Amino acid sequence: MSVPFHHFDIESEVAPPAELDLELPLTHDFARKWDALHRDAARIAAFAQFANEKSDPRIRDFPQRAAEALAWNRALAARSLDDLAAVLTPGLLALRLIEAEGRDPTAAAVNLWREFHRARSALLDLVEVRAA
Numbered sequence: 001m002s003v004p005f006h007h008f009d010i011e012s013e014v015a016p017p018a019e020l021d022l023e024l025p026l027t028h029d030f031a032r033k034w035d036a037l038h039r040d041a042a043r044i045a046a047f048a049q050f051a052n053e054k055s056d057p058r059i060r061d062f063p064q065r066a067a068e069a070l071a072w073n074r075a076l077a078a079r080s081l082d083d084l085a086a087v088l089t090p091g092l093l094a095l096r097l098i099e100a101e102g103r104d105p106t107a108a109a110v111n112l113w114r115e116f117h118r119a120r121s122a123l124l125d126l127v128e129v130r131a132a
């Protein structure tokens with residue numbers, strides 16, 4: 001009984017050429033969601049009585065780096081970005097309701113801002129991961 005032998009090129013199996021062909025809509029989609037997320041975060045920061053954040057190239061360049069990331073990083077970043085927006089949207093609504101009731105939303109806003117900041121840091125770190 002002979003054992004069939006299959007020869008394959010490991011490079012073509014591991015590194016799909018599509019990974020190198022990035023499309024502008026992907027970067028645009030990340031940028032659109034990233035900007036919307038930061039508009040909500042700025043509103044939360046205002047409730048927390050924080051000053052505007054200083055410009056940071058790592059934050060500014062996230063959409064491009066996310067679009068250029070490895071496929072698994074890119075997919076996880078997209079899902080995490082959507083998850084973070086799903087947390088901030090009702091959180092911001094809750095802050096508005098607290099204020100509308102005449103109560104002080106500052107403490108709640110500070111906690112929501114901290115959660116946003118931690119999650120954003122994790123997202124930024126995620127797209128920094130590169131293949132060895």
